[in-house]
Amino acid sequence: MTDEAHDIAGPIDFVIIRFPAKTAAFTGEILEEVSRLVEAGTIRVIDAIVVVKDDDGTVDAFELSEYDESNTLESLVGEFAEFLAADDVAHLAEAIDPGTVAGVLVYENVWAAPFAMAARRAGGELVADGRIHTQAIAAAIEAERELEEQGA
Known part of the structure; x- marks a missing residue:
């Protein structure tokens, strides 16, 4: 195990963010925000991948650094890159x-x-x-507003 692996003390999380393939509008803003979180010491990137699921269900996975022309992410990912195994990718692909x-x-x-x-x-x-999840919070707030409007 590497020294960096011994340094992990905080909880490890993952997020999967889905984008419609034909209408996604990537501007680099997401990578800028991840970079800010790393620079602020809020998170440490362990791995980052892109999962593409074709219309026929075929799945391909790529390291996000392959899509990052500015190499911003490459400088953020620790030595854990490729942390996710093929089985992990298969399970993640089920979510999209x-x-x-x-x-x-x-x-x-x-x-x-x-x-x-x-x-x-x-x-x-x-x-x-x-x-x-934020969607659940937003839905709860909206439902409460609707109840208040109905009661008023």
Whole structure:
């Protein structure tokens, strides 16, 4: 195991962001935001890939650095690049429809490392974690607004 692997102390997360293949408008803004998060010490990029699922269901995966003409991502990805195995890619591809492209980002939540290490030193053990997705929050807020409007 590398020294960098021993340095991982924060939780590891991944996100899959789906884009319709024919209408996606990539401007570089996403990579700029990831770069800002890395530079701020909020996250450390572990791996980043692009998954393409053709209309017939054929799946191809590429390291995101192959699409990054500015080489921004290459400088952000740690020595864990290619962290995702073929089985992982197959499971990730199940999350997207034919005819779409998805960006997959695996990252360490560096901001949480001091808290996680303190909890471990105190004998704590993670028993559950989760995430409330922004779409669910937006839907809940909208539903509450509709209820308020109906009651008013």
